[in-house]
Amino acid sequence: MDPKIFYEKLFAEFGDLDWWPMDHLYHKENNSDPRFEVIIGAILTQNTSWSNVEKTIDKLKRNRVLDIDSLASLDEVKLKDLIRSSGFFNQKANRLKNICKIFKNRYDSNLDLFFDNKISKIRTELLKINGIGPETADSIILYAGGKPIFVVDAYTKRVCKRIPFPVENSYEDIQKYFQSNLKQYYKGKKLTEVYNQLHALIVELAKNYCKTKPICNNCPLKKDCSFSK
DNA sequence: GTCCAGGGCCGTT
DNA sequence: AACGGCCATGGA
Numbered sequence: 001m002d003p004k005i006f007y008e009k010l011f012a013e014f015g016d017l018d019w020w021p022m023d024h025l026y027h028k029e030n031n032s033d034p035r036f037e038v039i040i041g042a043i044l045t046q047n048t049s050w051s052n053v054e055k056t057i058d059k060l061k062r063n064r065v066l067d068i069d070s071l072a073s074l075d076e077v078k079l080k081d082l083i084r085s086s087g088f089f090n091q092k093a094n095r096l097k098n099i100c101k102i103f104k105n106r107y108d109s110n111l112d113l114f115f116d117n118k119i120s121k122i123r124t125e126l127l128k129i130n131g132i133g134p135e136t137a138d139s140i141i142l143y144a145g146g147k148p149i150f151v152v153d154a155y156t157k158r159v160c161k162r163i164p165f166p167v168e169n170s171y172e173d174i175q176k177y178f179q180s181n182l183k184q185y186y187k188g189k190k191l192t193e194v195y196n197q198l199h200a201l202i203v204e205l206a207k208n209y210c211k212t213k214p215i216c217n218n219c220p221l222k223k224d225c226s227f228s229k
Numbered sequence: 230g231t232c233c234a235g236g237g238c239c240g241t242t
Numbered sequence: 243a244a245c246g247g248c249c250a251t252g253g254a
Contacts, residue, residue: 046236052252087250091238133237153235203235212233 001163001224003181010201013220017200035111036068038144042136043096044086055085068109072100095131102129115145123149134171142199148191150178151199155206162210162227 037057044053059082060066065074080093107113115122119141126137138151152174160167160174167177178198186194209219216228 043236045234047234047249048236048251049234049253052234052250055252085251087234087252088236088248089250091249095237131237135236139235151235155235199235206235 001165001221003165003178004185005224006163006165006221007182007185007198007201009220009224010205011197014201014204017197017204033067033111035115035144037066039099039140040066040071040096042139042143043092043099043131044083046088046092046136048087053086056083059083059085068100068103068111071096072104091131099129099131111144115147119145119147119149122147134175138175142192142195146192148195150175150182150195152178153199153203155210156199156202158212159202159206159210162214163221163225164227 040060041053041057044056057066060071063082065071065082071079074097076093076097079097080089083089083092083096086092103109103111103114114125117125122141122145123137126132126140127134132140135151135153138149141147141149142151152171156174157169157171161169165174165177167173179195182194182198183191205219205221209215209221214227216222216225219225219228222228
């Protein structure tokens with residue numbers, strides 16, 4: 001299936017989502033850096049529903065520790081308790097503290113310094129950090145850094161396998177496939193928005209139709225998909 | 230009670 | 243390189 005048709009059919013079904021997983025965070029009164037909230041959210045939401053993460057983010061805010069320096073120095077046992085609702089709290093607490101220490105020590109707690117680099121350098125840097133794999137790194141680059149990179153998640157892989165698209169089911173291959181195609185089709189448009197939008201559309205598709213147990217009946221891609229046949 | 234959620238790490242083959 | 247076990251809570 002042509003990625004452009006794919007994009008357009010999903011857009012026709014779900015519309016302009018202007019989807020941003022941490023959207024609500026931007027409209028609440030708080031004096032913290034929204035980019036940092038995105039980074040923390042990206043770690044916390046690993047294999048975890050966002051509703052569970054919201055509780056944690058709110059808790060961190062209420063305790064006024066949702067900033068690099070506070071989390072870097074916060075007692076780990078206390079942190080585990082604060083993030084409990086996000087699951088995997090032992091490893092996540094450890095990883096969060098480690099990440100904050102890195103931003104504090106290497107970038108003087110200044111995210112401008114960190115994001116003021118080329119995407120490839122930022123990505124390499126992120127992937128070296130314990131607890132940050134490809135999807136988390138790319139989410140941080142796209143949503144916190146506002147830089148154009150296409151995020152591949154479990155939903156994307158599932159959909160790619162079922163349609164199917166002519167790519168191997170590896171992260172990098174799928175990412176390159178969509179990036180090169182979308183770049184070509186949407187010259188002139190802001191790639192950050194295109195990648196953001198397509199990811200949002202895929203999530204909607206996967207949540208509503210392309211579930212673990214797919215509901216193919218009214219799927220907008222029924223005619224294009226080989227899975228249900 | 231069971232399933233699943235927008236992963237990543239580590240040990241084993 | 244690929245795969246399985248593991249980590250943990252909360253909502254459907």
